[in-house]
Amino acid sequence: PHPIPLLNIAALETMRDNGRELNQKLEEVMKVVPKPAPQAMQKLVQEAARIPLHLPALKLVKDALSASTKWADKVRKLLPSNKRQRSKADIPTLQTVKELAQEGGNLPVLQHEWAQVLQSISQAEEFAKEVNILVKSKPHVEVIQKKIVEAAELPVLVPELTQLETLVTRADKWCVTMQTAVMNKASLKDLRDILHSGERLPVVLNELDSLRLVLRARQCTLAVGRALAATPTMQHVTELLDEAKAVELKTPEVDELTARHKVASDWKMAAEALRAPALHEGPGPRPPLKTMDEAVALLTQASTIKIKIDGVKELQVIVE
Helix, strand or coil: CCCCCHHHHHHHHHHHHHHHHHHHHHHHHHCCCCCCCHHHHHHHHHHHHHCCCCCCCCCHHHHHHHHHHHHHHHHHHHHCCCCCCCCCHHHHEHHHHHHHHHHHHHHCCCCCCHHHHHHHHHHHHHHHHHHHHHHHCCCCCCCHHHHHHHHHHHCCCCHHHHHHHHHHHHHHHHHHHHHHHHCCCCCCCHHHHHHHHHCCCCEEEHHHHHHHHHHHHHHHHHHHHHHCCCCCCCHHHHHHHHHHHHCCCCCHHHHHHHHHHHHHHHHHHHHHHHHCCCCCCCCCCCCCCCCCCCCCCCCCHHCCCCCCCCCCCHHHHHHH
């Protein structure tokens, strides 16, 4: 055999030494903490391609790069950076993203998508905490609806979204029941039962106040009817009319009671004016006494007014 020139032996030894050194770097890069970016590994792979030697650690690095690339592709597919509208079916669950994070955490390569995965989990968990605090405070349904909109902006699907949607569904169902009952003029008992069921809901509804107003109006209507059929006191009629005004109740019965109240008020003013001379005390001339005929006429009118008026007995004393 021909002897190998010393120059070639030296070159081979240099190649061997470089290969050993590079193989050591490839082994070490798999153990680096914190994990290297894929660019650092890719640089070593390119360097290894220039050495015509088999490097045992090269395959491990290539496999790690391949696995990390597939992982990054999976992240980009599940968590797209663009804000396009996605259906629920296209949004990964929080559990899925956590499993993805665990998979990425086992890789020796740190893809830049890793930060995106961690941020998505952090956002979802923070949202979950907010929802858990919120639902314990019996919030207004509009606050819940805003939270549902916020949930739609999250990159992952959180279980709490279903909880929020269930609350809104229950509230909507109650509103339909309430509106149907009011439209069909349900009994006061049924309306009260519906009100109580609405008050037990874990959310606050504006419609509860609407139903309370309907109940007040219905109760006021009945009270006005009873007042027209009886002879109530002036104070009771005044309170009824104030309540009718508060609930914006406008009916012929309210108009009739208002007219009676005005007649009674006018009578009371006239009676007080007639009694004033008889009740006069102190210095100064006594006002002229009204005629007996006026007093008798007022007493006769009082008997026709279907409201109990203060001052009738006092006027009778003067007449007698």
